[in-house]
Amino acid sequence: MTAPFASQALVPGGQQALALGFSGSLGNLDAYISAVNRLPMLSHEEEISLAQRLRDQNDLAAAQALVMSHLRLVVSIARGYLGYGLPHADLIQEGNVGLMKAVKRFDPDQGVRLVSYAMHWIKAEMHEYILRNWRMVKLATTKAQRKLFFNLRSHKTGLDTMTPDQVSALATTLNVKPEEVTEMEMRLSGRDIALESPTDDDDDKFSPIAYLTSESTEPGKVLESRQFDKLQSEGLEQALSNLDARSRRIIESRWLANDDGSGATLHELAAEFNVSAERVRQIEASALKKMKASLAHYA
Numbered sequence: 001m002t003a004p005f006a007s008q009a010l011v012p013g014g015q016q017a018l019a020l021g022f023s024g025s026l027g028n029l030d031a032y033i034s035a036v037n038r039l040p041m042l043s044h045e046e047e048i049s050l051a052q053r054l055r056d057q058n059d060l061a062a063a064q065a066l067v068m069s070h071l072r073l074v075v076s077i078a079r080g081y082l083g084y085g086l087p088h089a090d091l092i093q094e095g096n097v098g099l100m101k102a103v104k105r106f107d108p109d110q111g112v113r114l115v116s117y118a119m120h121w122i123k124a125e126m127h128e129y130i131l132r133n134w135r136m137v138k139l140a141t142t143k144a145q146r147k148l149f150f151n152l153r154s155h156k157t158g159l160d161t162m163t164p165d166q167v168s169a170l171a172t173t174l175n176v177k178p179e180e181v182t183e184m185e186m187r188l189s190g191r192d193i194a195l196e197s198p199t200d201d202d203d204d205k206f207s208p209i210a211y212l213t214s215e216s217t218e219p220g221k222v223l224e225s226r227q228f229d230k231l232q233s234e235g236l237e238q239a240l241s242n243l244d245a246r247s248r249r250i251i252e253s254r255w256l257a258n259d260d261g262s263g264a265t266l267h268e269l270a271a272e273f274n275v276s277a278e279r280v281r282q283i284e285a286s287a288l289k290k291m292k293a294s295l296a297h298y299a
Contacts, residue, residue: 050065
């Protein structure tokens with residue numbers, strides 16, 4: 001459906017809107033509902049004629065007439081979903097999108113009234129909107145879960161947790177497993193909670209984020225810390241044991257003598273072993289290379 005059709009169908013204007021029953025300001029929901037309920041309904045013959053014009057001639061005026069005459073249907077269906085706590089106007093808007101999709105795909109030769117065909121598309125758009133916005137965390141992602149989500153809302157009575165007998169009976173009615181009913185009921189009974197405190201008062205900061213575990217206990221960090229500890233103890237000792245005595249002495253004096261890294265200098269070790277400082281540097285480089293190879297399987 002083209003953009004011009006969408007804008008014409010949802011925001012009728014000028015003399016055409018007045019002729020269809022709209023008058024005055026439509027700036028609030030009550031005025032809109034009152035206006036769409038005054039729109040004339042189409043006879044079966046008029047509906048077929050308009051649908052054929054849309055299909056054969058791409059007549060947007062015919063499409064608009066079909067949409068306008070069924071806006072009251074969207075309002076009626078939207079009332080059934082007010083229990084989810086979402087804005088009525090948004091539900092109607094999403095339903096209108098579904099209505100326009102239905103009008104675009106409607107085939108007048110199938111012998112079905114548009115009102116029956118459009119209900120599926122209207123409800124589908126409202127369902128998508130509810131699932132996207134009712135919770136920050138998605139409650140139902142598969143087709144089976146979505147069906148269970150809406151059926152459970154309509155079959156459950158009261159706010160109390162369902163008994164095992166009620167769960168079993170509802171599972172039989174919906175042809176699903178009892179554990180699936182129980183899981184969905186738990187999801188429905190939950191609510192979104194802000195991680196951070198809504199105020200800046202230090203005495204009132206008891207939000208969930210204050211009780212979350214520290215970053216150091218995150219599984220990845222724990223494994224990394226264990227691996228590092230193993231590398232420092234077992235791995236380092238194994239790498240040093242593979243060196244000859246002189247190479248080990250140079251590495252320990254240069255890198256392991258002090259925690260601050262201020263080990264012996266090349267000239268000090270050169271005097272100790274009676275070689276040049278350059279020779280000490282070469283021995284050190286060779287020893288570090290051997291140690292790196294020994295530590296490779298710990299990485």
